[in-house]
Amino acid sequence: MTDPLKARGRRSPEFRLVMEAVGGMRQALIHDAFDYRPLPQRETLGLLGSRLPERMRAYAYWSRHALVGAAAAITVFIAYQLSLGGNGAMYLLSGLVPAAAVLMTLVRPVGAFWVSLVSTPFTGALGNSWDGLPWTPPALFAHIVVMVVVAARTGPRTALWMWIATAAYALGAEVLLGMDSSNSVPMLFFSAIALLITTVIHVRKEAQREVTVQRTATALERGKRTLLEERTTIARELHDVVAHHMSVVAIQAEAAPYRVENPPPELEQAFVTIRENAVSALTELRRVLGVVRAEDYEAPDAPQPTLADLDRLLDNVRDAGLEVDKVVTGAVRELPQGVELSAYRIVQEALSNSLRHAPGAAARVEVGYVLGGLGLRIVNGPAKGLVKPSPGAGHGLTGMRERVTMLDGEMTAEVTADGGYEVTVFLPVALADRTDPAGAGA
Numbered sequence: 001m002t003d004p005l006k007a008r009g010r011r012s013p014e015f016r017l018v019m020e021a022v023g024g025m026r027q028a029l030i031h032d033a034f035d036y037r038p039l040p041q042r043e044t045l046g047l048l049g050s051r052l053p054e055r056m057r058a059y060a061y062w063s064r065h066a067l068v069g070a071a072a073a074i075t076v077f078i079a080y081q082l083s084l085g086g087n088g089a090m091y092l093l094s095g096l097v098p099a100a101a102v103l104m105t106l107v108r109p110v111g112a113f114w115v116s117l118v119s120t121p122f123t124g125a126l127g128n129s130w131d132g133l134p135w136t137p138p139a140l141f142a143h144i145v146v147m148v149v150v151a152a153r154t155g156p157r158t159a160l161w162m163w164i165a166t167a168a169y170a171l172g173a174e175v176l177l178g179m180d181s182s183n184s185v186p187m188l189f190f191s192a193i194a195l196l197i198t199t200v201i202h203v204r205k206e207a208q209r210e211v212t213v214q215r216t217a218t219a220l221e222r223g224k225r226t227l228l229e230e231r232t233t234i235a236r237e238l239h240d241v242v243a244h245h246m247s248v249v250a251i252q253a254e255a256a257p258y259r260v261e262n263p264p265p266e267l268e269q270a271f272v273t274i275r276e277n278a279v280s281a282l283t284e285l286r287r288v289l290g291v292v293r294a295e296d297y298e299a300p301d302a303p304q305p306t307l308a309d310l311d312r313l314l315d316n317v318r319d320a321g322l323e324v325d326k327v328v329t330g331a332v333r334e335l336p337q338g339v340e341l342s343a344y345r346i347v348q349e350a351l352s353n354s355l356r357h358a359p360g361a362a363a364r365v366e367v368g369y370v371l372g373g374l375g376l377r378i379v380n381g382p383a384k385g386l387v388k389p390s391p392g393a394g395h396g397l398t399g400m401r402e403r404v405t406m407l408d409g410e411m412t413a414e415v416t417a418d419g420g421y422e423v424t425v426f427l428p429v430a431l432a433d434r435t436d437p438a439g440a441g442a
Contacts, residue, residue: 028158034111071145072099079138094126098142105149116146134173156199230399250278306340323362330369342403350378360384373428382419
């Protein structure tokens, strides 16, 4: 025998479908129906609004409010035209109530629908226009406007339930009043078309909004990934540079006692301590910074490039089709290898950007050795010829800024007056790094 409790717990698919439908209608039209939700102004003007005079653009942001106000005025005007035939005050009042429902969509959209629907028989009685039941002309126009505005502000589900509720009211009014002719069919037909158009526009805008959000999120993720890749590249290069110098320190400390005849024990012990510390630091450096290497990363066989290798870089760029000149000012001197490497990479990336984004243009590289550090200026003219610029991956400027930030420098990158591009960099070099021979050698 079937347990009544279990049988009661098992609901038929039809019952569940009805309950879901009722729940959807409750959520769309009943839950918080009279909440205060003012219509915000437009965020953008669009193609038509952007062409307006500057004085009118401030008002164009309130265009949606103006349209709703115009619809309310048209509702009153329709009622006024009917009042010319007699019983003017009552006819005019029959238009004010639907117009108020239209204006109510600006602050309480779902509640405005219920006001428009529930007030329909009362406006019919006020206007004594039983020939137009169940909707008088002002009420018919206003109710369609209300449904369109509410659908635009809420969504397709609310639009569907509003149309179903309107159809149920129309059917109930015809059955109760026993009308042979009514305007329910035109009302449902035109409202369905209006709601369908509104829903399509609403869905399209929502899709565009989601695409914009996805593009923004993708751009942010791409920027973060680019930043991490550039930092990884910089960390690899610094690892190679620092590891090289620490190895040199360890070797020199081990060989130093043999260069001095009969060194004192204290000196031998000092060099032993220097070598042990250098080896320990080198081991720790490889352990910590070695994690940034990819599995397929291979350390370069040649030393890391410096500013002395700029001529070779410029020759390669000229072979690729970029006319480039180099100007060096100030007293050329050896700088810390980190500064030399970063300066070389910045010039390299700036010239690569010139090749990609300004094919056929001429470039100029200026290197200035000044008292407080090193100045760089890489400028190119606008693109020339028939070759189209090729977009890059967006790593160039990010990598340059990371290198400059790492060295506490300054950088500007901007479009020039003639349509070219200019990158200006200053890398500070402390006084001790320039005057201490031991520091320069390390």
